Amino acid sequence: MVRLDGIGSSTNRRRFLQAAGTAGIAGIAGCGNLVTAGNDDGISYWTLFGGGDGSTMKSIVDSINDETDLDVNRQRVPPDEYYNRLYTALAAGEVPDVAILRSERLREYEDYVVPMTDDIDSSVYADAIMEKVLVDDELLGVPLDAHPYGLWWNKDVFEEAGLDPEDPPNTPEKLRNVCQTITENTDYIGGHIHGDSILAAMFQMFVRSMGRPLLTEDNEPGFDNEDGVAVARYLDEIINERGWVPQDGTAGWEAWNNGEAGFLIDGTWHLSVVREIGFDFGLTTPAVMPDAEKHMTNASSHTLIIPYDESRTDARREKTIKFIRELTQNHAVKWGTDAGHLPASKAALESDDLRNSDAWSKSVGTFYEMSQNGQFAYEPRTDSNTEYLDVIWQRIQSVRLNDVDPETGVKQAADGIRGVFD
Structure with missing residues (x-):
């Protein structure tokens, strides 16, 4: 009213x-x-x-x-x-x-x-x-x-690395192979996942893929558990342990735009960008979270x-x-x-x-196929969306920067959310 x-x-x-x-x-x-x-x-x-x-x-x-x-x-x-x-x-x-x-x-x-x-x-x-x-x-x-997120891939980089450029990296196993092959066979990075505020969208996408809500109906953190930690560990692995995705979000974004990265997770709006970049590209579902219950994508x-x-x-x-x-x-x-x-x-x-x-x-x-398959995960709506999403991305960014371990980052994010809604 x-x-x-x-x-x-x-x-x-x-x-x-x-x-x-x-x-x-x-x-x-x-x-x-x-x-x-x-x-x-x-x-x-x-x-x-x-x-x-x-x-x-x-x-x-x-x-x-x-x-x-x-x-x-x-x-x-x-x-x-x-x-x-x-x-x-x-x-x-x-x-x-x-x-x-x-x-x-x-x-x-x-x-x-x-x-x-x-x-x-x-x-x-x-x-x-x-x-x-x-x-x-x-x-x-x-x-x-x-405007959901998808996984864009650079077909030219795939071909240079000896990968099939028409085979989308749309499973956890495929993406691991893609990243390892690209970093071993070229001077390019495996790919890029946005940091800072957009990292909250990535975290929500993977948490929802594990079958957990980002927030419960009572605005309690739905990821303060082994599945939330698994998501943070996955990000830590591909960024800090494997080095497939750079810690520095600016470096990763520039690499993608220069044709020096294998993949990018980004939204519908990226079509107008990638049309102008000059390399051949594809788009597939970001179904890359290991042990997912149902692969979802962040949407708004x-x-x-x-x-x-x-x-x-x-x-x-x-x-x-x-x-x-x-x-x-x-x-x-x-x-x-x-x-x-x-x-x-x-x-x-x-x-x-x-x-x-x-x-x-x-x-x-x-x-469109993703929408028909029920794969859109919209962020929970509250009176304090800006505040709780800021808490999430700041704490998970600390994991990305290797300042805290995944378990600590998830615990800090969960405690921070409880503070927002107290």
Whole structure:
């Protein structure tokens, strides 16, 4: 339910004050300049997309403006500033008409958005995606896509190392062989797994593959056990013991982009990057956790929300709803073919334009199969997602850097999570 005071629970009030403190008074005032709609009839739309995603989104919005009377004013906020800016805009009461929100943050924002349950037909979106974005059966954010992680491999490096470039490294045994062969037969690294904040996504992916939840329903750590330790040990083995993946995340990323790494675990968005790199590549499921119960991949969805604004007229709200339908339904194919994401729209997923595209054969089709096989693991939604995920990646990063052993890192992560939710 939307809180008419725009403040919500005491937890979220505190989070708003923290965000405002981070950005400062000048930051809050600056939101007024950022959220201009262009004119009284236009729609202001905040995104955080850059690179290939950003250019694709710009093209889609330009097309919507050409084909309709909506007059959408797209404003891009840098990703590292986006959520602080959105918080402070809400606190200042100067919000955009539409904003992008990742699905795992919907619980945090539920007091500040306008439900669209009665405005948007949820049946037009893929069930595997829609069931992950509903909050207590309320449609608070309309899904644009799913963006899971996959395992990308460099076929040129495989061939140089004497491996079959068409044989995907989609089992633990295959990946071990790939890494060992590449490091023995070439000067390249086995592959790259992102560190820092993205390491929480990797950890969750492997924990879920072991059949454990990242968090229980009571927000207790679901990995404070032998399976969580097994995940940390696996990361420690391939990084510190074997040296197949570098400790330094920047070095690994640069090696991949220079064509000097065998594999990379990254998301749907990487298609627009790897298309420009210049080497032949493949994409497969990241089914590489040893002794997994069922191989899963970390996933999320970009959703479109309507931030609560008591001054928004019914006519403006109707235009906002129309824009959300246009973006998530009528122009969803382009989000798949050009940006590489898995569209949430059923019609887009079933369209010949998508299924006959280069994107489908290169990556999107594989991500679709993963969705149909129930392999998407969305991060648990709480009122404190940023805090608990920070705890996880910081503690597991300590394992990656060989500062603590796997058992200690897991114990510290579990204790840290308990501290977040106490």
